[in-house]
Amino acid sequence: MPAVLRAVLILSVTLLAACGEPEDTRPGQPVKQRQQAFKDIIKSFEPMGVMLRKGSYDAERFEKFTAELVAKRDLPWSHFGPDTNYPPTKATAEVWSQPEAFAKEKQGFLIATDKLQAAVAGKDKGQISAAYETVHDSCKSCHKQFKAR
Template sequence: MRYPTILIAALISLTLTACSEPQDTRPGQPVDHRRAAFKKILLAFEPMGIQLREKQYKADRFIVQAKELAKLKDGPWQYFGTDTNYPPTHATAKVWSEADHFEADRQAFLQAIDRLVLAAESGEEKQVATAYEAVHDSCRKCHKTFKQ
Protein backbone atom coordinates (compact mmCIF):
# COMPACT_ATOMS: atom_id res chain seq x y z
CA MET A 1 0.00 0.00 0.00
CA ARG A 2 2.94 2.33 0.62
CA TYR A 3 4.19 1.96 -2.97
CA PRO A 4 1.15 3.67 -4.63
CA THR A 5 1.38 6.59 -2.18
CA ILE A 6 5.04 7.18 -3.06
CA LEU A 7 4.25 6.86 -6.76
CA ILE A 8 1.39 9.36 -6.53
CA ALA A 9 3.56 11.81 -4.57
CA ALA A 10 6.32 11.49 -7.17
CA LEU A 11 3.88 12.09 -10.03
CA ILE A 12 2.44 15.16 -8.34
CA SER A 13 5.94 16.50 -7.75
CA LEU A 14 6.93 15.95 -11.39
CA THR A 15 3.72 17.56 -12.62
CA LEU A 16 4.29 20.65 -10.49
CA THR A 17 7.90 20.88 -11.61
CA ALA A 18 6.86 20.65 -15.26
CA CYS A 19 4.43 23.54 -14.78
CA SER A 20 6.94 25.90 -13.20
CA GLU A 21 8.76 28.58 -15.12
CA PRO A 22 12.33 28.09 -16.27
CA GLN A 23 15.02 29.74 -14.20
CA ASP A 24 16.98 32.73 -15.44
CA THR A 25 20.44 31.22 -15.63
CA ARG A 26 22.06 33.90 -17.81
CA PRO A 27 24.95 35.92 -16.40
CA GLY A 28 23.61 38.70 -14.20
CA GLN A 29 20.05 37.28 -14.45
CA PRO A 30 18.61 40.33 -16.25
CA VAL A 31 15.11 38.88 -16.64
CA ASP A 32 14.89 38.12 -12.92
CA HIS A 33 16.20 41.60 -12.08
CA ARG A 34 13.71 43.43 -14.28
CA ARG A 35 10.83 41.31 -13.00
CA ALA A 36 11.87 42.05 -9.41
CA ALA A 37 12.08 45.77 -10.24
CA PHE A 38 8.58 45.72 -11.74
CA LYS A 39 7.31 43.89 -8.65
CA LYS A 40 8.75 46.65 -6.43
CA ILE A 41 6.98 49.22 -8.59
CA LEU A 42 3.69 47.34 -8.24
CA LEU A 43 4.12 47.01 -4.47
CA ALA A 44 4.69 50.78 -4.22
CA PHE A 45 1.83 51.63 -6.60
CA GLU A 46 -0.97 49.40 -5.36
CA PRO A 47 -1.34 50.88 -1.83
CA MET A 48 -2.12 54.24 -3.46
CA GLY A 49 -4.87 52.65 -5.50
CA ILE A 50 -6.31 51.03 -2.41
CA GLN A 51 -6.44 54.42 -0.69
CA LEU A 52 -8.32 55.91 -3.62
CA ARG A 53 -10.67 52.99 -4.28
CA GLU A 54 -11.59 52.52 -0.63
CA LYS A 55 -12.09 56.26 -0.03
CA GLN A 56 -9.28 56.31 2.53
CA TYR A 57 -7.17 59.04 0.91
CA LYS A 58 -4.57 60.47 3.26
CA ALA A 59 -2.58 63.19 1.52
CA ASP A 60 0.46 62.91 3.80
CA ARG A 61 0.71 59.14 3.32
CA PHE A 62 0.01 59.35 -0.40
CA ILE A 63 2.86 61.79 -1.09
CA VAL A 64 5.31 59.46 0.68
CA GLN A 65 4.08 56.55 -1.44
CA ALA A 66 4.21 58.59 -4.67
CA LYS A 67 7.78 59.64 -3.96
CA GLU A 68 8.72 56.02 -3.23
CA LEU A 69 7.23 55.03 -6.59
CA ALA A 70 9.23 57.80 -8.27
CA LYS A 71 12.44 56.39 -6.75
CA LEU A 72 11.67 52.99 -8.27
CA LYS A 73 10.51 54.09 -11.72
CA ASP A 74 13.89 53.66 -13.44
CA GLY A 75 14.60 50.23 -11.93
CA PRO A 76 13.60 47.75 -14.66
CA TRP A 77 14.67 49.49 -17.86
CA GLN A 78 18.40 48.74 -17.76
CA TYR A 79 17.53 45.03 -17.86
CA PHE A 80 15.91 45.13 -21.32
CA GLY A 81 19.12 44.43 -23.21
CA THR A 82 19.05 43.03 -26.74
CA ASP A 83 19.97 39.57 -25.49
CA THR A 84 17.28 39.35 -22.78
CA ASN A 85 14.37 37.94 -24.80
CA TYR A 86 14.42 34.41 -23.41
CA PRO A 87 12.39 32.38 -20.91
CA PRO A 88 11.31 33.18 -18.22
CA THR A 89 10.54 36.59 -19.73
CA HIS A 90 6.96 37.71 -20.14
CA ALA A 91 8.02 40.43 -22.56
CA THR A 92 6.97 40.00 -26.17
CA ALA A 93 9.43 40.26 -29.05
CA LYS A 94 7.83 43.64 -29.84
CA VAL A 95 9.92 45.17 -27.05
CA TRP A 96 12.89 44.79 -29.38
CA SER A 97 11.25 44.86 -32.82
CA GLU A 98 9.27 48.02 -31.97
CA ALA A 99 11.90 49.66 -29.80
CA ASP A 100 10.78 53.22 -30.63
CA HIS A 101 7.21 52.40 -29.60
CA PHE A 102 8.45 50.71 -26.42
CA GLU A 103 10.59 53.75 -25.60
CA ALA A 104 7.63 56.10 -26.17
CA ASP A 105 5.50 54.03 -23.79
CA ARG A 106 8.33 53.96 -21.26
CA GLN A 107 8.64 57.75 -21.42
CA ALA A 108 4.87 58.13 -21.01
CA PHE A 109 5.05 55.94 -17.89
CA LEU A 110 7.92 57.95 -16.41
CA GLN A 111 6.16 61.25 -17.10
CA ALA A 112 2.90 59.96 -15.64
CA ILE A 113 4.73 59.12 -12.41
CA ASP A 114 6.26 62.61 -12.32
CA ARG A 115 2.76 64.09 -12.74
CA LEU A 116 1.48 61.82 -9.97
CA VAL A 117 4.11 63.17 -7.58
CA LEU A 118 3.14 66.74 -8.48
CA ALA A 119 -0.53 65.94 -7.97
CA ALA A 120 0.24 64.29 -4.63
CA GLU A 121 2.12 67.40 -3.55
CA SER A 122 -1.01 69.43 -4.25
CA GLY A 123 -2.94 67.29 -1.80
CA GLU A 124 -6.10 67.54 -3.93
CA GLU A 125 -7.71 64.11 -4.04
CA LYS A 126 -9.44 64.61 -7.38
CA GLN A 127 -6.19 65.70 -9.05
CA VAL A 128 -4.38 62.79 -7.39
CA ALA A 129 -7.00 60.28 -8.57
CA THR A 130 -6.71 61.55 -12.16
CA ALA A 131 -2.91 61.33 -12.06
CA TYR A 132 -3.03 57.87 -10.48
CA GLU A 133 -5.34 56.67 -13.24
CA ALA A 134 -2.93 58.05 -15.86
CA VAL A 135 -0.11 55.96 -14.39
CA HIS A 136 -2.39 52.92 -14.30
CA ASP A 137 -3.39 53.50 -17.93
CA SER A 138 0.26 53.79 -19.01
CA CYS A 139 0.99 50.44 -17.35
CA ARG A 140 -2.01 48.79 -18.96
CA LYS A 141 -1.17 50.21 -22.42
CA CYS A 142 2.40 48.95 -22.30
CA HIS A 143 1.37 45.54 -20.97
CA LYS A 144 -1.20 45.14 -23.70
CA THR A 145 1.44 45.57 -26.40
CA PHE A 146 4.66 44.38 -24.81
CA LYS A 147 3.81 41.70 -22.26
CA GLN A 148 2.55 38.15 -22.71
Protein backbone atom coordinates in the same frame (compact mmCIF):
# COMPACT_ATOMS: atom_id res chain seq x y z
CA MET B 1 -2.10 6.47 3.42
CA PRO B 2 -1.05 3.47 1.32
CA ALA B 3 2.51 3.55 -0.02
CA VAL B 4 1.37 3.48 -3.66
CA LEU B 5 -0.94 6.45 -3.18
CA ARG B 6 1.78 8.35 -1.33
CA ALA B 7 4.26 7.64 -4.16
CA VAL B 8 1.77 8.85 -6.78
CA LEU B 9 1.12 12.00 -4.75
CA ILE B 10 4.84 12.74 -4.36
CA LEU B 11 5.45 12.12 -8.08
CA SER B 12 2.54 14.41 -9.01
CA VAL B 13 3.80 17.24 -6.81
CA THR B 14 7.32 16.82 -8.20
CA LEU B 15 6.10 16.93 -11.79
CA LEU B 16 3.96 20.00 -11.14
CA ALA B 17 6.92 21.77 -9.56
CA ALA B 18 9.03 20.95 -12.61
CA CYS B 19 6.44 22.64 -14.85
CA GLY B 20 7.10 26.05 -13.27
CA GLU B 21 8.62 29.06 -14.91
CA PRO B 22 12.14 28.56 -16.26
CA GLU B 23 14.93 30.14 -14.26
CA ASP B 24 16.98 33.01 -15.64
CA THR B 25 20.48 31.58 -15.69
CA ARG B 26 22.13 34.24 -17.88
CA PRO B 27 24.92 36.40 -16.42
CA GLY B 28 23.40 39.16 -14.32
CA GLN B 29 19.94 37.60 -14.71
CA PRO B 30 18.49 40.56 -16.66
CA VAL B 31 15.02 39.05 -17.08
CA LYS B 32 14.78 38.23 -13.40
CA GLN B 33 16.12 41.69 -12.53
CA ARG B 34 13.51 43.54 -14.61
CA GLN B 35 10.69 41.29 -13.37
CA GLN B 36 11.72 42.00 -9.78
CA ALA B 37 11.94 45.72 -10.53
CA PHE B 38 8.36 45.72 -11.87
CA LYS B 39 7.19 43.77 -8.80
CA ASP B 40 8.84 46.39 -6.59
CA ILE B 41 7.05 49.14 -8.51
CA ILE B 42 3.72 47.36 -7.96
CA LYS B 43 4.43 47.13 -4.22
CA SER B 44 4.39 50.92 -4.13
CA PHE B 45 1.73 51.56 -6.76
CA GLU B 46 -1.01 49.09 -5.82
CA PRO B 47 -1.53 50.31 -2.22
CA MET B 48 -2.29 53.77 -3.63
CA GLY B 49 -4.99 52.32 -5.85
CA VAL B 50 -6.46 50.39 -2.93
CA MET B 51 -6.64 53.60 -0.90
CA LEU B 52 -8.44 55.39 -3.71
CA ARG B 53 -10.82 52.53 -4.52
CA LYS B 54 -11.70 51.69 -0.91
CA GLY B 55 -12.14 55.29 0.21
CA SER B 56 -9.32 54.95 2.75
CA TYR B 57 -7.14 57.73 1.35
CA ASP B 58 -4.34 58.72 3.73
CA ALA B 59 -2.37 61.67 2.33
CA GLU B 60 0.79 60.89 4.29
CA ARG B 61 0.89 57.21 3.27
CA PHE B 62 0.00 58.10 -0.31
CA GLU B 63 2.88 60.57 -0.43
CA LYS B 64 5.24 57.89 0.93
CA PHE B 65 4.14 55.38 -1.72
CA THR B 66 4.47 58.01 -4.44
CA ALA B 67 8.05 58.77 -3.38
CA GLU B 68 8.82 55.03 -3.43
CA LEU B 69 7.27 54.68 -6.89
CA VAL B 70 9.30 57.57 -8.28
CA ALA B 71 12.47 56.15 -6.71
CA LYS B 72 11.85 52.73 -8.34
CA ARG B 73 10.46 53.78 -11.72
CA ASP B 74 13.81 53.72 -13.56
CA LEU B 75 14.93 50.30 -12.33
CA PRO B 76 13.51 47.90 -14.97
CA TRP B 77 14.48 49.68 -18.18
CA SER B 78 18.21 48.96 -18.27
CA HIS B 79 17.46 45.24 -18.13
CA PHE B 80 15.82 45.23 -21.60
CA GLY B 81 19.08 44.61 -23.43
CA PRO B 82 19.29 43.30 -27.00
CA ASP B 83 19.95 39.72 -25.89
CA THR B 84 17.28 39.50 -23.17
CA ASN B 85 14.34 38.12 -25.13
CA TYR B 86 14.37 34.60 -23.69
CA PRO B 87 12.34 32.62 -21.17
CA PRO B 88 11.24 33.46 -18.52
CA THR B 89 10.52 36.86 -20.12
CA LYS B 90 6.95 38.04 -20.31
CA ALA B 91 7.91 40.77 -22.77
CA THR B 92 6.73 40.45 -26.35
CA ALA B 93 9.15 40.50 -29.27
CA GLU B 94 7.83 43.99 -30.10
CA VAL B 95 9.99 45.40 -27.28
CA TRP B 96 12.99 44.72 -29.52
CA SER B 97 11.40 45.04 -32.96
CA GLN B 98 9.70 48.36 -32.15
CA PRO B 99 12.16 50.10 -29.82
CA GLU B 100 10.83 53.60 -30.59
CA ALA B 101 7.29 52.61 -29.59
CA PHE B 102 8.58 50.93 -26.45
CA ALA B 103 10.64 54.02 -25.56
CA LYS B 104 7.53 56.17 -26.08
CA GLU B 105 5.55 54.00 -23.64
CA LYS B 106 8.38 54.21 -21.11
CA GLN B 107 8.49 57.99 -21.49
CA GLY B 108 4.72 58.16 -21.01
CA PHE B 109 5.07 56.26 -17.75
CA LEU B 110 7.83 58.58 -16.52
CA ILE B 111 5.79 61.68 -17.40
CA ALA B 112 2.70 60.22 -15.71
CA THR B 113 4.63 59.50 -12.51
CA ASP B 114 6.00 63.06 -12.56
CA LYS B 115 2.42 64.35 -12.80
CA LEU B 116 1.37 62.08 -9.95
CA GLN B 117 4.21 63.39 -7.81
CA ALA B 118 3.18 66.99 -8.61
CA ALA B 119 -0.47 66.25 -7.80
CA VAL B 120 0.50 64.70 -4.47
CA ALA B 121 2.54 67.80 -3.64
CA GLY B 122 -0.53 69.92 -4.47
CA LYS B 123 -2.64 67.88 -2.02
CA ASP B 124 -5.83 68.00 -4.13
CA LYS B 125 -7.37 64.54 -3.88
CA GLY B 126 -9.26 64.91 -7.16
CA GLN B 127 -6.08 65.76 -9.05
CA ILE B 128 -4.23 62.97 -7.25
CA SER B 129 -6.88 60.44 -8.23
CA ALA B 130 -6.80 61.60 -11.88
CA ALA B 131 -2.99 61.47 -11.93
CA TYR B 132 -3.04 57.99 -10.41
CA GLU B 133 -5.37 56.84 -13.19
CA THR B 134 -3.04 58.34 -15.78
CA VAL B 135 -0.16 56.25 -14.39
CA HIS B 136 -2.42 53.19 -14.35
CA ASP B 137 -3.45 53.83 -17.94
CA SER B 138 0.18 54.19 -19.01
CA CYS B 139 0.94 50.79 -17.49
CA LYS B 140 -2.05 49.21 -19.25
CA SER B 141 -1.10 50.79 -22.56
CA CYS B 142 2.44 49.42 -22.42
CA HIS B 143 1.28 45.98 -21.26
CA LYS B 144 -1.23 45.78 -24.08
CA GLN B 145 1.50 45.86 -26.72
CA PHE B 146 4.66 44.80 -24.92
CA LYS B 147 3.69 42.18 -22.34
CA ALA B 148 2.67 38.62 -23.21
CA ARG B 149 -0.55 37.48 -21.69
